[in-house]
Amino acid sequence: MWNLKKPSLASIRSDLDILFPEGTGDGISEGDKLKVLELYDEYEEGLGEPDPGWKTRLLSNESRDLLLAAYGEVSDKGELSLLRAALKREAKKCPYCGFGEIRDLDHHLPKQHYKCFSVFALNLVPSCSKCNGHKPRTPPTARDKYHIHAYLDDVSGLNFLVADIEISDNALSVIFRIEKRRGMSDELTRRLKQHLKDFRLNERYVAQITNYLESQETGLDDNFKLGGAAGVRAYLLRTAESNRRTNGPNDWRGALVVALAESEEFCDGGFYDVLGFT
Ligand SMILES: [Zn+2]
Structure with missing residues (x-):
């Protein structure tokens, strides 16, 4: 409960290339992919704490909407089914409740608000459906209400x-x-x-x-x-x-x-x- 092993980020660049192949003329450009990776770095460094700037900086609204829609490919039969399977494999039980069967991927920062992290492995937390359903859809604004990040907030050395x-x-x-x-x-x-x-x-x-x-x-x-x-x-x-x-x-x-x-x-x-x- 609470923490999961941090997932490998080795495929974050290739995941973007699978979703938005080069040379097709639509989707996200090479320049935008580099900006997405820059935002991913900021997310990791900031331990996934919500930064409202991520809703507007670096990327156009159009690119953000494309990333949001691309989450549909992180499904059992989607282009990023391997990413989904790899993330779910690492969790035996739901990290939020400690007993629920892993069914969903929860967006630590809700995807409707933070579209740029819709397909980012560090923002995708395997969870049970009940926890996913109970979690508020609007990210908290007060720091003392931030949710514990299953990958980035290491609380395993405490006994609380x-x-x-x-x-x-x-x-x-x-x-x-x-x-x-x-x-x-x-x-x-x-x-x-x-x-x-x-x-x-x-x-x-x-x-x-x-x-x-x-x-x-x-x-x-x-x-x-x-x-x-x-x-x-x-x-x-x-x-x-x-x-x-x-x-x-x-x-x-x-x-x-x-x-x-x-x-x-x-x-x-x-x-x-x-x-x-x-
Ligand atoms: Zn749960």
């Missing part, structure tokens, strides 16, 4: 996702939140909070939590019978560590399991009632 749990009448409720850690600016903290809000993660995790905990049933049961509450706690902490290695430090499952390990009630057999199994 925390779950708060409550058990009441044998029902488990979970709220995920962002905890400001040392080394995190106020701005980054607010951006991460905005991410939870925009992708409606707390609402969408409810069903996922049930599925996930059901998959832990045997492990919880076996460890309780062998070692009681301490056995369950140790099992949950081992599970959290294993999840951290697989899914990174800010995965919702890891945060959930750490919170459950801290609950005496859950570990001391409460999980049987909470999860509805005996």
Whole structure:
């Protein structure tokens, strides 16, 4: 969740040539292609943070519209199907929610606003359809609302996702939140909070939590019978560590399991009632 390996940019020039072959007289000229590459450089250097100047500088509106229309070729049967496949191959799960199946390519900077990056690999983030649908179509103007860039905002060295749990009448409720850690600016903290809000993660995790905990049933049961509450706690902490290695430090499952390990009630057999199994 949150970050994906940065894609190769080796084909960005040849991608433009495939879309707009030289010598055809229409499409984007050689001079404009160099300007597009200049904008790509600026995007990468600016970590994909929206610069309104990119909507008007260097390129004509006509060229921008051609780039926007060219995104149709970044489809399964389009001229840039290989680019689409290569980007999707790098993501096992949606980087925005951490559980959704990869179906779409989300434009980090929306293509209707930033047409010049419509086919730029760094602006194309593999995602699930729900996250793609929930993301606001208008890019935020306030810096503390900028979305986390899955390729360029490296947050993998921080540990900020925390779950708060409550058990009441044998029902488990979970709220995920962002905890400001040392080394995190106020701005980054607010951006991460905005991410939870925009992708409606707390609402969408409810069903996922049930599925996930059901998959832990045997492990919880076996460890309780062998070692009681301490056995369950140790099992949950081992599970959290294993999840951290697989899914990174800010995965919702890891945060959930750490919170459950801290609950005496859950570990001391409460999980049987909470999860509805005996
Ligand atoms: Zn998603």
